[in-house]
Amino acid sequence: MDLIEIKDHKSTVRHIIHLLHNLFIGFHKSTFFCFFLFLSLFRKCFLPDTVPRTSRRSCNDNYRTIFTQHKDYLKKQVENIRERVLNPDSQKPHGSIDTTLYITEGEYKAVDVEHGVAQVEVRGSEDTQINYNDIFNPLPGQNGPIRAVLTKGAPGIGKTVLVQRFISDWADGKANQDIDVVILLPLRLLNRIKREISLQQLLSQLYPSLQEWVNSVKLEDYQILFIFFALDECNLPLNFEQNRKLSDISQKASVDTLVTSLIMGSLVPNARIWITSRHVASDQIPPEVIDKVTEVRGFTDVQKEEYFKRHISDEGLAERIISHIKASRSIQAMCRLPVFCWIAATVLQQMEFSDEIPTTLTEMFIHFLLIQTTSRHKYQGDNKSAKQDTLEAQKHNILKLAELAFKQLNEGNLMFSHNDLKQCGLDKTEALVYSGLCTATLKGQAAIFGEMYTFVQITIQEFLAALYIFVSYVKEDTEALRPLLMKKSSMQKIPRKHPSLEELLRCAVNSALESKSGHLDLFVRFLHGMAMESNQKVLRVLLACQQDNPRYISNPDCLKRAAQNLKDIKRKDISPDRWINLLYCLVEIHDTTVHQEVQAFMHSETGALKRLKPAHCSALASTLMMAAMPMDEFDLKKYKTSDEGRRRLVPAVRSCKKALLADCRLTAKSCEIVASALKAPRSLLRELDMSHNNMQDSGVKHLSSGLRNSNCKLETLRLSACGITGKGCELLASALTANPAHLKELDLSSNHLKEAQLRTLQSIKENPESALEILR
Incomplete structure (x- = not known):
């Protein structure tokens, strides 16, 4: 029996039930009530939400046509990924140009610096690698469906490719066929909508093919996936606490209110939500609304080699490039980014291997700029003077593009209009054709924005x-x-x-x-x-x-x-x-002096550095987090440094089992970092001592967010003499109630607590579900 027959069968059963309902309408009220109760239970058990949903869709073939048109439109948007290397008009299907990305459940426990270009390697770990089509599958032991997923990753790490592949497979009928409609909402696009608008209007204008469906049905009757793409490009305030919670798709409001209402679930509550973001911007989303966190980690060492072998037809050249990359730790680390692999492949294919081969990020991008500019124009020979002449001819356009880049970046804009081009003295032909660095985008949504532009x-x-x-x-x-x-x-x-x-x-x-x-x-x-x-x-x-x-x-x-x-x-x-x-x-x-001095410090029994400067502490924290094995104990006081230096060392708690941070003049900001370690998947921390730090209730608020997280397995927490009041105690009590199974010892002595809060903590200790044994 195919899907349509199943839907028709359920519809028939529904009509039979209604007929029985009418036959018994004359029964005694109590008898009718019992039967109606049975009827309700039957319908709930055997005909869940699919009844009204499927009946509406099966009764109107136009919707099926509309969905097909929408899939075709989305598919055209994502089925080709342009590799703007030498010919910006050349296109390759995405499956042929990219290797599989490394995606895991949860965040990388080592710090992932914002642009993903630090020397942080992807190392083998206990993290579970997942398929991009399975991101809405529940985690082991997780009950209930996954409504909201947050996917983090550094720029260029492959978040765009991930979304494109997901949409393409869905449109082709290969995966996630329980989803009726996918709505892609790039946040750089939503930034430009300044007027109040309803969700109904927004969807109709962004996707005209869906207008009839949006205006004719209840969206709650369909399984919809809203993809909020690139949260880091969002200029909206995202005021989750103060924004009103919309529930009507026809109600006009600011775009910020629409976005927060969708993410919080008051608007189209059964819709799935997928948010992609850089790490630093992801904190804007309240953790309680996210059911699952995934992370794109780019290429492993094996995948890096696979990428270059697939992109460079000359096997000997490919091997030389791979050897050069392995020889430079900086470039090797950066090549975990697919976008950097593309740039490195472009540059290194065009260069002779000599002492001038790029070894830093800036060097690589300078040569990439020269190649992109000069290779777009014909000249005789392959000599440097010819390239410099071509560069001279394109100097005006490059500098105008550079002006556009800075002015838009300084204002936080990653998307710009034709008027923005004109203000920098550019027309779209100069911007798009001459440079190969800028591209038109959103052509299908010109009705609401006009043609927009972005850098590749x-x-x-x-x-x-x-x-x-x-x-x-x-x-x-x-x-x-x-x-x-x-x-x-x-x-x-x-x-x-x-x-x-x-x-x-x-x-x-x-x-x-x-x-x-x-x-x-x-x-x-x-x-x-x-x-x-x-x-x-x-x-x-x-x-x-x-x-x-x-x-x-x-x-x-x-x-x-x-x-x-x-x-x-x-x-x-x-x-x-x-x-x-x-x-x-x-x-x-x-x-390289800082890293060299830190390495000497770590390998010297007496300590080559008698006192660590703050810069040394930042480098040391990075080194400790990248160590192959986690530390059994991290004692912050043993490092001779300033208060600022100790604060910079705090991130190292992400890679230790026991953290001794007592009496180090830490503040609430440090508590936020410690909380991130408690939230990390397979969190290592089992014992934490932050006594005698003036963190106060603001710091406890951060710690409580980590304690209540299901990933937290902390067993001992000492917060003696931390300036905590009744408010902070209530936050801790709430966290222990939400996650009671692990903490065995809690020390809150020498704080400003009242009898009522102490009784609350005592009641938690006496709860059979609580692991708390020692309460001070």
Whole structure:
């Protein structure tokens, strides 16, 4: 019996039940009540929500046609992924150009710095690798369906490919056929809707083929998947607490309210939700609304090699490229990003293997820019002078694209209009055809937005933005630098005249640290890379300066001062993870002293460094988290450093079983990092001592979010003399009630607790389901 016959059969049964209902309508009220109760139970057990849903669909063949049209439309949007290497018009089906991505349930327990370009390797672990079509399947031991899934990953790691493959397989009927309609909602697109709009209107305008269906049915009668793509590109406030909760798809509201209502489940409550995001932006989503977290980790070492062998037809060249990548730890780590593999394959195929082979991120992107620009135009021979002549001819367009990249990045925009192009002196032919770095997008949704544009990958926008600032510095265009120099931070020292290179880099770092989303982190890394003399020589045509002009070629002393500035910055409001990311600016200027000193410190019994500086602590935390084996004990007090240094070491708790953090002057910010360790899948922490730290109730709030998480297996928690009041005690009690099976010992002595809160904790201890044995 096929699906349609099953639906018709259920519809017939439903009509028979209604007939029996009418036959017994004259029965005594009590008899009727008993029968009606039986009838309700029968319908609930044997004819669940599919009854009205399937009957509506089976009665109207137009909807089936509409769904087919919608699938065809989505499929056309995702079935081809352009590899804009030499010919931007060349297309290959996605299955032929990408190897399988490594996807796991839960987050990587080692820190994943925001842009995914740090030296963090994907190592074998206990994490469960899953198929992208199974992300809505419950975890082992998890009861009930999965409604909302959050998928994290670094930029370029493969989140886009993941979504494209999922949609393509669904549209082809290969997987997830219980889903009736998939609605893709790129958040960079939703940013541009400023007026109030209803969900009904939004769907009708974004997907005109669905308009008749949206306006004729109850969406709750269908299984819908809303994909909120790229949360990190969202400029909406996402005010989950204060936004009203919509329940009517025809009710107009701000786009922010529509998004939060859908994610929270008040609007179309039975819909599935899939959110993709960079790590740093994912905290905007309340954890209680997410049923499952997955992470895209890109390529393993084996998959990296497979990628290059499949993309480079010359086997000998492929092997040489793979050997070069293995020889550079930095490039090898970056190649876990599929987008970087694409860039590396593009660059290394075009270069002769010599001492000039790129070894840093900036070097790789500079050569990628040259290849993308010069290879799009015919010239005789393959000599450097011909390429430089071609680059000179395209200089205007490249610099205008760079201006566009910075202005849009500085405003948090990753999508721009034709008017934005015109303001930078570009038309769409120059932007799209000449460079190969920018592409038109959303053509099918022109009715609501008009034609929109975006860079082929966000990392390219960040690189070009850095190029614009560096060229403006060389030209002494202080006005162009003003948006970077005039940030609000009290730490910012605005130069009165044209800044020195050292001052420019310091201002850029401060600007990046002000950003909560981390959208300038990689921009700053590229900007440091451009301070290298070798990179300036390659870019001399764009920089409009002579190779032998010492005014614009940074000298070693300048780079030493820039490196020292990175090591000496002191700001208490910055996450330790951000500091770890910032340290990779040192890689771009070939300064390895911090990591060398840390390695010496770890391998010396007496300690080569008598006192660790904050920069050393950031590097040490990164090293400890990347260790092959987790630490049995991490004692923060044994490291001789400042209070700031200790705060930067806290992320190492993610890779230890016992964390001794007592009396280290930690704050609520540190508690947030510890909570992330408690939430991590297969969390290692079993004993945690944070006594005698002035964390107060705000810190307890973070810890409680970790304690209530089902991944938390903490057995001992000591919070003596932490300034906790009754409010903090209530938060802890709530967390222990939600997750009572693991914590055996809790020390809350020397805090400001009242009798009522103590009785609450005592009642939790006496609960048979609670593991709590010792309560102080």
